[in-house]
Amino acid sequence: MKRIPFLPDSYTFLLVGTVVLASYLPASGMFAVGLKYITVAAIALLFFLHGAKLPRQAIIDGVTHWRLHALILSCTFLFFPVMGFVLRPLLQPMINHELYLGVLYLCMLPATVQSAVALTSIAGGNVPASVCSASFSTLLGILITPFLVNGLITSTMGSASTFDSIAQIFMQLMLPFLAGHLLRPYFDTLFKRTGKLLSFVDRGAILLVIYSAFSAAVVGGLWQKISWEMIAGLLVISFILLILSMIYVYGLAIWFGFNREDRITALFGGAQKSLATGVPMSQVLFSAATAGVIVLPLMLFHLLQLIISSMIAQKLKRQ
Template sequence: MKRPNFFPDTYTLLLVGTVILATMLPAQGAVATLLSYLTTAAIALLFFLHGAKLPRQAIIDGLTHWRLHALILGTTFVVFPILGYALKPLLLPLIGAELYLGVLYLCMLPATVQSAVALTSIAGGNVPAAVCSASASTLLGILITPLLVNGLVIPTVGAVSSLDSVVKIFMQLMLPFLVGHLLRPWLEQPFRALGKTLSVIDRGSILLVVYGAFSAAVLGGIWEQVSSQMIFGLVAICLILLCLAMLFVYGLARWLGFSREDRITALFGGAQKSLASGVPIAQVLFPASLVGIAVMPLMLFHLLQLIISSMLAQYLRNQNILK
């Protein structure tokens, strides 16, 4: 089996490059207007693809392993937000109010799919359960994340009204997702033939959204608000959140008597956050001037979770081989 790479992957480097490009050449005027339309279309396409790729059988199979999925989803949507609020006395002095809101937003996001399943496979975990929990997390995240953000974050930043958010979420996220999922029986074979092309479209859509978000943030003076000290503080906070979540979900899985395979699935399914869902949802929920700063903690967390989780997956794999 291929060994995981402990260094940033190509996609992560492209994300960093997109932020640098937006910093040096932010979209303005007519270009920004055109980009806003393209971004809206890219978000709809992204969630259409999410829906089309969601295995319906994974949702059905998950009903038979509800204790594991309840632990994973509870960590994702309950424990993470509690940690975000509990750490507020530490977070505010280090990173300031706006980045703290970005951390809260990170805590309310669904789990990642691709890396959680891949890492579970490398470490020798329960891969079918990982597919199921990750798929369920993505689906629930479209509903739960906006509700949490609308109730706990948006009132403090003066974003669009709850009703406007609900309409935008349905039109830009849920409707394309449902259409894609309903068309899955007819799209499964063509998608399989396209192979990596779909991944390029999927990730390219996210890069486009990131560029638009950071262009607006740069024009709004983001780098005048965020110092290097705040960035280092944000890295430390992301590490703390990631480690606490991993210790909690793995420790509780062990206490509940889960098998080794299920503990590994809980570890990688419950302690990771989705960049693929997080960036588009932020684009819908937050004002354009706040999207860039809202997703900055998520981008750092994404990088750290890949590095640390890859190291853990390799360790667990080697540990299993030696038995």
């Protein structure tokens, strides 16, 4: 039976299943302590793989097609955060304060790589430019997002000092990322031979981090603080952010005179957020009890962006 193109894929259902598992069987006691160390190792492995998969040519090409990439990055790191703050009077009444901080965190994340490239390919966009833009966004996100979060979110939560946060980010995120990128020539052949296996490792690590984050949040009373009305509010907020960002980036792409292929690349590169980067990064930037609440808006946005973007990609393909 052929899968309907705009339905979520199996990995999305696994994400939901992981949240359900953590809700009914959360990690606690010694198991939670052991899981914390395993999660730290999983995050280091994730960012090592991110660095190893970043083509050196993507950084070089990012300079040559700078107008397109500048437009996409402006949506990712400028328009989204501005929306999060400007729309606060509209957004916050739908949810509580912790979830609103999660929405702000979502707005500060880099773009996704896999789905942005896949959707660009389906819609007939500029795939090489999409690969370059998404990869460059990931690299910048590791550098920019922690500073945005530390300055605009964690400072209001009484978290660690800026110096301590930067040191922790460098050790757990940036150092593995740089090591992976520098060792890329030695792993290139291995990646080509074991691409599918590495994909399972990559996604499995994310599921593990999500289980750990939501377990700590559930033990801390997550579902006593969040109602179904707030979940519905998060879906509405995700829809507003997604549609406004698509209008912004696609409208400017037309105004700047980009061709159809580049407009498609801008649409799917600028209006998406990375779950693969956001979930592990939350473990470093926030406390264990807070991280589960913080990533909930990101997970719902991820689900919605897949459904709506897939529908748009199929429509563009038919055109």
